[in-house]
Amino acid sequence: MFKETGKDLLKFIKNSPSCFHAVTEITKRLSENGFKELKESDRWELKEGGYFTVRNNSSVIAFYIPENHDLSVRITAAHSDSPTFKIKENPEICVENKYITLNTEKYGGMLCAPWFDRPLSVAGRIFVKGEPEDGEGTGIKEIEVNIDRDLLIIPNVAIHMNRNVNDGYKYDPQTDMLPLFAMDGEKDRFMRIIAENAGVEEKDILSHDLYLYNRAEGSIWGADEEFISAPRLDDLQCAYSTLAGFVKGEKKKHISLYCVFDNEEVGSGTRQGAGSTFLYDVLMRICRGINADYEDYLRMLSGGIMLSADNAHAVHPNRKELTDPTNRVYINDGIVIKYNAQQKYCTDGLSAAFFKALCMKAGVPYQIFVNRSDMLGGSTLGNISNTKVALKSVDIGLPQLAMHSPYETAGIKDTEYMVKAVTEFFE
Numbered sequence: 001m002f003k004e005t006g007k008d009l010l011k012f013i014k015n016s017p018s019c020f021h022a023v024t025e026i027t028k029r030l031s032e033n034g035f036k037e038l039k040e041s042d043r044w045e046l047k048e049g050g051y052f053t054v055r056n057n058s059s060v061i062a063f064y065i066p067e068n069h070d071l072s073v074r075i076t077a078a079h080s081d082s083p084t085f086k087i088k089e090n091p092e093i094c095v096e097n098k099y100i101t102l103n104t105e106k107y108g109g110m111l112c113a114p115w116f117d118r119p120l121s122v123a124g125r126i127f128v129k130g131e132p133e134d135g136e137g138t139g140i141k142e143i144e145v146n147i148d149r150d151l152l153i154i155p156n157v158a159i160h161m162n163r164n165v166n167d168g169y170k171y172d173p174q175t176d177m178l179p180l181f182a183m184d185g186e187k188d189r190f191m192r193i194i195a196e197n198a199g200v201e202e203k204d205i206l207s208h209d210l211y212l213y214n215r216a217e218g219s220i221w222g223a224d225e226e227f228i229s230a231p232r233l234d235d236l237q238c239a240y241s242t243l244a245g246f247v248k249g250e251k252k253k254h255i256s257l258y259c260v261f262d263n264e265e266v267g268s269g270t271r272q273g274a275g276s277t278f279l280y281d282v283l284m285r286i287c288r289g290i291n292a293d294y295e296d297y298l299r300m301l302s303g304g305i306m307l308s309a310d311n312a313h314a315v316h317p318n319r320k321e322l323t324d325p326t327n328r329v330y331i332n333d334g335i336v337i338k339y340n341a342q343q344k345y346c347t348d349g350l351s352a353a354f355f356k357a358l359c360m361k362a363g364v365p366y367q368i369f370v371n372r373s374d375m376l377g378g379s380t381l382g383n384i385s386n387t388k389v390a391l392k393s394v395d396i397g398l399p400q401l402a403m404h405s406p407y408e409t410a411g412i413k414d415t416e417y418m419v420k421a422v423t424e425f426f427e
Contacts, residue, residue: 003220005419006412009228009240009415010228010230014218019081020125022080023080024057026260035050037052040281056270057125059260061259063258065290068253071300072253073256073257073283074305075256075307076307077279077381079261079262079381082234086210087212108265108266110404112176115212117156118153118407119151120213121148121149121152122212128198129204143200145208152180154179188202194210213232214406227411228409234404237400241418242309242418245418245419245425245426254304257279259279274384275384279388280388283297301391306394308381308393314330314401322375332414333365333411335364335396336367337356344383345379345395351393358424362424364417364420380397398417399414
């Protein structure tokens with residue numbers, strides 16, 4: 001079962017080279033399981049059953065209303081984005097009339113070195129001139145793009161020309177990190193390739209959100225095939241496993257929501273991020289649909305709980321001293337509960353106790369992550385979301401190595417552990 005789940009996770013990741021493709025893959029799987037799409041621009045008429053709605057085509061919230069609910073909510077949250085490089089407008093740079101590189105900028109905080117010398121490509125979306133009814137009446141049509149071939153490489157400087165690189169090097173994203181696209185040739189070839197892939201005329205492209213992605217296929221490996229490595233495990237591993245648990249759970253008692261937000265890697269402060277009104281808006285519309293008022297909404301939150309799911313750092317085999325001395329997280333040892341006294345994570349004693357009891361009932365292991373007291377950690381979805389929708393919340397994740405690398409490593413067992421725990425959460 002662990003390997004079957006791992007293979008399906010790798011399929012999910014392969015189909016999700018950008019946040020937009022991830023949401024397309026999620027909504028496809030929701031539709032296959034009977035969930036109906038609701039447009040934010042339409043009037044919602046709700047009854048018992050499952051629904052989903054999408055914002056910006058990069059965030060999605062699915063929900064299920066049972067026949068006899070008790071006016072409480074169970075919510076999971078993950079994110080669709082990962083650190084990468086965004087293609088700038090007017091991207092082509094001609095170098096000495098010989099090379100063409102692409103002008104990019106960093107999206108999120110990534111490990112720079114692993115991006116060198118590996119096949120890359122481009123995925124995302126473009127906006128083109130359309131009919132008046134396109135794009136909710138804007139006359140602008142959105143098209144997903146994936147150049148599904150090896151297209152780019154960011155070449156390293158040879159050791160002979162940078163003798164001190166192994167002693168520590170500060171990469172300049174404007175000079176060191178630009179991907180090589182072509183030798184000298186026609187101008188504007190990049191946008192021509194994008195237009196051909198989308199089946200449109202280059203002159204009709206108005207704008208784009210395009211990102212680099214690692215072309216390496218995911219792999220299950222190790223002496224006993226105990227490891228799984230792939231691009232974008234943070235946080236598609238949690239997006240996948242919480243989706244699987246949401247679909248499997250019976251959802252008979254609580255109003256159940258599955259959320260995947262965009263832009264977590266850059267602070268969540270967008271209209272489709274965890275810091276937006278997206279979750280609040282959906283919950284308020286659910287309340288209206290079940291004839292509940294604002295008082296009922298507040299009662300619903302008081303009895304609700306959120307699992308904020310974002311991957312966690314495992315003990316590194318070569319740098320074990322970087323982990324807290326008494327709270328040690330290991331790959332394949334179970335779901336991670338994350339604590340932080342500065343409230344970078346939303347876990348408290350009550351929410352942690354709830355999740356520990358849940359894991360015991362589901363028969364899955366759990367472990368504890370706390371940063372070393374002399375090291376700062378990252379933040380995640382729970383606290384940011386709670387500024388708009390106040391819920392008891394616990395920050396959890398799956399253990400991994402090389403977080404924010406373009407190729408990350410996790411355990412073959414842990415995805416299935418999360419699926420089982422989330423299934424129990426929605427029972």
